Amino acid sequence: DAGITQSPRHKVTETGTPVTLRCHQTENHRYMYWYRQDPGHGLRLIHYSYGVKDTDKGEVSDGYSVSRSKTEDFLLTLESATSSQTSVYFCAISELLGSTGELFFGEGSRLTVL
Amino acid sequence: QKEVEQDPGPLSVPEGAIVSLNCTYSNSAFQYFMWYRQYSRKGPELLMYTYSSGNKEDGRFTAQVDKSSKYISLFIRDSQPSDSATYLCAMSANTGTASKLTFGTGTRLQVTL
Numbered sequence: 001d002a003g004i005t006q007s008p009r010h011k012v013t014e015t016g017t018p019v020t021l022r023c024h025q026t027e028n029h030r031y032m033y034w035y036r037q038d039p040g041h042g043l044r045l046i047h048y049s050y051g052v053k054d055t056d057k058g059e060v061s062d063g064y065s066v067s068r069s070k071t072e073d074f075l076l077t078l079e080s081a082t083s084s085q086t087s088v089y090f091c092a093i094s095e096l097l098g099s100t101g102e103l104f105f106g107e108g109s110r111l112t113v114l
Numbered sequence: 115q116k117e118v119e120q121d122p123g124p125l126s127v128p129e130g131a132i133v134s135l136n137c138t139y140s141n142s143a144f145q146y147f148m149w150y151r152q153y154s155r156k157g158p159e160l161l162m163y164t165y166s167s168g169n170k171e172d173g174r175f176t177a178q179v180d181k182s183s184k185y186i187s188l189f190i191r192d193s194q195p196s197d198s199a200t201y202l203c204a205m206s207a208n209t210g211t212a213s214k215l216t217f218g219t220g221t222r223l224q225v226t227l
Contacts, residue, residue, distance in 0.1 A: 004157075040122075042202065042219040043158070090157050102148075103215070105157030 003027050004106040006091050012112045019078040021109050023091030025071075032074040033058075033092040033103065034066060036085075043090065049074055081113045117141050120203055120218030129227055133190040137203035137218045140184065144205040144216075147179050149188045152200045152220065161201075162188065193225045 003026030013019055023032060033048040035058075045058030047066040055066050063085060065077045078085055088110050092103040120137045127133055135149075145166050150158035162177040164170045164186075170177045176189040186205075190197055203218040 040219060042118075042120075043204075043217040045215075092157075102160045102163070103158075105159065107157050108155070 006106040021076040023074045029093040031094040035090045036087040118218045124222040126224045135188040143207035148204040150202040
């Protein structure tokens with residue numbers, strides 16, 4: 001299994017509170033991604049990173065920010081959580097762009113916003 | 115209309131059956147096609163990868179791409195209870211764009227004894 005650890009794995013929070021999800025990898029892969037998975041929508045890309053301090057937006061980036069200060073860590077922050085951000089969040093890594101497109105996923109963080 | 119359409123299922127089959135999972139897509143620029151398998155409460159894992167049209171076989175799994183019809187399929191022969199999972203198709207237009215993968219919503223498969 002790819003060395004990807006997501007924390008926390010489960011979180012319940014209230015509307016308006018800040019939330020930070022952490023992804024830690026031990027594979028030294030350059031690229032890291034945050035996806036959310038919702039019924040009827042599949043996996044949707046929130047943000048991704050192509051290096052330390054280098055990040056870009058995905059298709060559903062509104063309300064989310066990310067940071068990557070070290071190769072191994074990629075943080076996803078919800079500045080003020082809303083109920084629409086209740087979801088399962090997956091971190092993924094890939095070794096190279098120009099590869100087969102293989103992503104290695106973490107086990108997910110289940111977030112409930114009340 | 116979504117770029118990638120996938121029947122959510124659930125699809126229930128008896129052990130040993132041949133399973134056919136399908137996705138249709140609208141973007142003719144897609145040329146890299148993948149199938150991911152996701153067990154309950156786990157992250158997806160890559161199962162098959164195909165470039166452009168044609169077939170690819172790996173053990174009991176066969177991936178098929180028909181670009182003229184914008185239709186891809188995953189066949190599972192001699193299905194096993196351990197194949198019970200959600201199967202996600204994914205595709206992209208360019209190599210080097212793992213960040214640009216478009217996923218289907220997934221089909222839930224249940225293989226019964």
